[in-house]
Amino acid sequence: MSKYRTRLPQLQDRAVFMTDGGLETTLIFHDKIELPYFAAFHLLQEKAGTAVLRRYYDRYAKMAIEQRAGLVLESPTWRANSEWAAKLGYTSVELADANRRAIGLMLEIRAKHETSASRMVISGNIGPRGDGYKADKRMTMSEAQAYHAEQIGVFAQTDADLVAAFTMNYVEEAIGVVRAAKAHAMPVVISFTLETDGRLPSGDSLTQAIARTDAETFGYPAYYMINCAHPTHFDSVLQDDSLLQRIRGLRTNASRRSHAELDESVDLDAGDPIELGHAHVQLYAQLPKLSVVGGCCGTDHRHVQAIVEAISAREKSDA
Numbered sequence: 001m002s003k004y005r006t007r008l009p010q011l012q013d014r015a016v017f018m019t020d021g022g023l024e025t026t027l028i029f030h031d032k033i034e035l036p037y038f039a040a041f042h043l044l045q046e047k048a049g050t051a052v053l054r055r056y057y058d059r060y061a062k063m064a065i066e067q068r069a070g071l072v073l074e075s076p077t078w079r080a081n082s083e084w085a086a087k088l089g090y091t092s093v094e095l096a097d098a099n100r101r102a103i104g105l106m107l108e109i110r111a112k113h114e115t116s117a118s119r120m121v122i123s124g125n126i127g128p129r130g131d132g133y134k135a136d137k138r139m140t141m142s143e144a145q146a147y148h149a150e151q152i153g154v155f156a157q158t159d160a161d162l163v164a165a166f167t168m169n170y171v172e173e174a175i176g177v178v179r180a181a182k183a184h185a186m187p188v189v190i191s192f193t194l195e196t197d198g199r200l201p202s203g204d205s206l207t208q209a210i211a212r213t214d215a216e217t218f219g220y221p222a223y224y225m226i227n228c229a230h231p232t233h234f235d236s237v238l239q240d241d242s243l244l245q246r247i248r249g250l251r252t253n254a255s256r257r258s259h260a261e262l263d264e265s266v267d268l269d270a271g272d273p274i275e276l277g278h279a280h281v282q283l284y285a286q287l288p289k290l291s292v293v294g295g296c297c298g299t300d301h302r303h304v305q306a307i308v309e310a311i312s313a314r315e316k317s318d319a
Contacts (some may be wrong), residue, residue: 007161008161008187010070011248013289014291014315016070016293016315017069017121017292018064018071018304018307018308019292019295020057020304021060021294021295021300021303022253022297022298023040023074023076023078025297027040033052036088037079037088038078039085040076040079041076041078041079041098042079044105050101057105057106058113060301061073061109061110061112065115067309069118070120071119072292072294073110073122074164074166075105076102076105076125077125078167080095080127081095081129081151082147083147092150099154099155100154104158121161121162122159122161123160123162124154125164125166126165126177127165128173129148132167132228133259133263134201135201138170139173140172140176141175141216145175145177145179145180145183146176148165149184156185162186162187163177163181163187163189164188165191166225166227166228166251168190168191168200169200169202170200170201171202174190174213175212175213178190178213178217181220188222189223191224191225192209192210192226194233196229198234199237201259206226206237207240207243223248224247224249225247225251226251227250228253228296228297230256231252231279231282232256238283238286244287248289249290249291250293251294251295252280252299253296254269254303255270255297262297270298270300273305276303276306277303278310280293280311285314293307293311
């Protein structure tokens, strides 16, 4: 949407922006770090934990420069909302400080690495109030707006460029996030998660979810994304033209496992990075506005690099 174009360079036609991979699964399975409730923001409490996160984001920033791609820096705050933070003993003041420090780290990464060929955008990352895989504890739109307004309000007071809600699994929560972002004059991105049948865990189709969110918010989201699903779970549902025009981002899983299987798994299914990269060539052809790509559960820098390289090769062959 043109009103965000100067603030969000990823809205330029066919600009290639990457994000990181699966932050939490990388920390747990590769770095062997204990991460209660998948709460990566908790590492910001200590210098050592902050250093771990800094190294993680540095790697992706360097990759973006090597690939001459842009980078959306998603803050490590997917679990930094009040209900999850309370499980870790955070007060509201401590939680707000953690969210600010997370954006501060993203600003540090951008200041260190950004170039004219690799623009870097800072996103305040928002996660669901409940389980990202299940739509079992639903809020009304008004309840969701009130709930997420706390975190979004903190991000609005920082130099974050936008907020982005990931793993949204039912529409009312997504609408609440958008309304809270609009109230704070923050650009917002909504990313829905999909089951193996291409539908949200709530049962809604992706077309229904996007159409209703746009209708209830007067089309306020800058764009939509899909995350935490393998390409084979949703490639067959990418048919409606109005849907295709609104999807600009993908953060996919390398694993073909369902959410239920992933939830019960004690091992990491990293899939095949090259295969995942090739899958995105077809998705790039299907989605005319696709510009932001990265990974989700089980992916790491290898997967993101394979995706970006595959898309870049496709662009060169089309030139």
